[in-house]
Amino acid sequence: MNFIPRQVNINAYIRIFEYKMIRTGYANTVFITLIGTAMHILLLVMTAYPLTKKKLKGRNVILTLFVLTMFFNGGMIPNYYLMRELSLINTLWSLILPGVLGAYSIILMKNFINEIPESLEEAAIIDGATEITVLFRIILPLCIPSIVTLSLFHAVAAWNSYFSAILYISKRSLWPLQLVLRELIIESGISEVNAVGDEGAKLTPFTLKMSAIMIATLPIMCVYPFLQKYFMKGLLLGGVKG
């Protein structure tokens, strides 16, 4: 076995991208990740900010209800039933909506917003800003480290999701990338990839599998170094001082 390849070519990557299910899987995963993360951040900020207000009536009750969801879960069967009742089976929304807002993220964000001095908000209100203006023009810009951190958490989770797809998606055109990979690698569907394209290009199944894995992990690996500083900053500020 050689560490350095004897021959370098990108035929395996080309062959992988010629396979339709990889392309649809990529598109679905990108959709789930982008839309899911955007919805996650919007809902997160809109949920966490009011919970920082001590004068909000029932704040503690609402917070307790959120925290309870961290300990108890309906389970796989009730969740499947819920998705079916909401007619979300065989739609991409079944992969986005169930996990769009988590109690852990709410607590982290709430703690982070708590660190922002109230005097800033008061000054803005005195200047005539509404609550919505305060949220989006004062609070949100100051929460960027935390938002980036939590976005990254959510984006990675969404990128890697496949079990929800197993439960809720039967249409192959809606399978996310990880599920397509699993079918190719575990179920030897890689021979279907080999059937695509030029018969003259001979590729071993192992090469194709490794190429598929690289294609699936490369985007996240590329994004992470740029967000790493926000990630570390956000963890420390949001988590330790809470």
Add this chain to the structure above:
Amino acid sequence: MRKLTRILSFTLCIMLASYVLVGCTKEGSSKLPLVTTKDEAKIETPMKIRMVNRLDVAYVVDGNPVLKKIEELNNIKIDLEVPPLANYNDRINIMMASGDLPDLMYLWNLDNKYSTFAKEGLLLPLDEYLTNAPNVTSKSTKEQIQAAFVPETGKIHAVTRPHVGSNMGALIRKDWLDKLDLKMPTTVEEFKVVAKAFTEKDPDGNGKNDTYGLTIKADAKETFMDPAITGVFGARSLLALDKNGKINIPESDGSYMKLLEFYGELYKMKALDTEFYLNKGTAARDKWKQGKAGILIDSMKSNELFAPSSTDLKKANPAAKVDFMYPLKNPEDGKRYSYQTTSVWGGYAITKAAKDPKRIMKFIDWGFSDEGITVTLAGVKEITFNDFDLKTGKVTSTPEQKAVSDKSLGWFNFITSIKGIRIVNPGTTDEERTQYIQLENNFFKDVNVVETLPESIVPGVLDERNKMVDLEKTKLELSVKYIAGQASKDEVEKFLKEKYVPANKTLVELTQKFYDTSIKGKK
């Protein structure tokens, strides 16, 4: 403005509080209104069948011409769900547990889950319907129909998919045999010589010592009980009788130990892949396709000469030639044996949610008819084939039609063999088809096939098997260690004698009782 904010906040709080009422629904209110069969008969619209099927990765559902033809010929509309292959059983379990039952579903394994579904009334008993299914009963053997019998209910709850006869062996590199001037091995000693030569004599001619004689996988309890080899040492399936005409397990009479010794010797000679214990899933097949091994033992049938196990190898190495090795001869009597269970490939079950089980059964029966076989195995004339001869199994098609059929046919069929003989012969040329037919004919001439019913039909056996999951895992680990030289023969024999065989006592007794009353008693 403040008043408006207050009203908005109050409304949002009410909406949040009403969330807890989501769980309170009127029973039965969640059922979607469906057009009933009576209504459909009046207005003559096709009957909708919700079907869950296990289909290969290449199969395309949308715009599938074969699926459309099936629907046209049966006046049905199939709402086909195709869960991921790797988690097909998980999806079935979820659907059954949540009550989201399809009308018709394919069950890959007729195992304890199947029995559980049947016991809980989720699957309809089909005995009555089978009496009006002439195609099913004429094209399946009694044993194949009986393979879906559930002892706990005393009924048959699925229509099994008859599969090709039990012609299991191994794949071997013919070009390596020719290069090293060796013959196809027929005995254990010849096999060892060939495997050693494949390892030591550089059969691929690249000047490197990078090939093995044989590769196998090591992640399944059936691994060392491959039919290519078990017949040599008399290691039988559960319902096959031993020399004394009794039911017994191979771990109790020494035949299992002989199997392990065989592999152990090959490992010592380095003729067995020295990393075989890492081979999970398809890893052994991948190594074979990469040209690392000269013999592949992994539940291989002769049609594998024309399937990805061979075609992928040839794509990577056009000079490769593959041949099929029959089970090796038993040294005691010089005969070849192949111990197999009834050849079925899962079965189709009608669930209790089906509005018109008779009509669905009629559809399944159509799948066994000549027309149904033609459509599901060859496709649509002029779209996926030009000519199909049901008698010879020859399909004539252009490369374009083959490309369409590869995506349109897949595993959506109800029968692949009639009384053990494959319907569509594999191979793309007349030469290949002739080769396959010869291999099949010679197999049944040269090999004594001992076919038994699956153990799932024996009452209580699956429950006993469930209790022994950890024990089986320990046995597999110990077997792998022994072959790799990490455990002694005494350790393995002690484990088998003191733990494994006693744990299987009830299993053997149940099977013997079943055999005496239900099989021997009826002969």
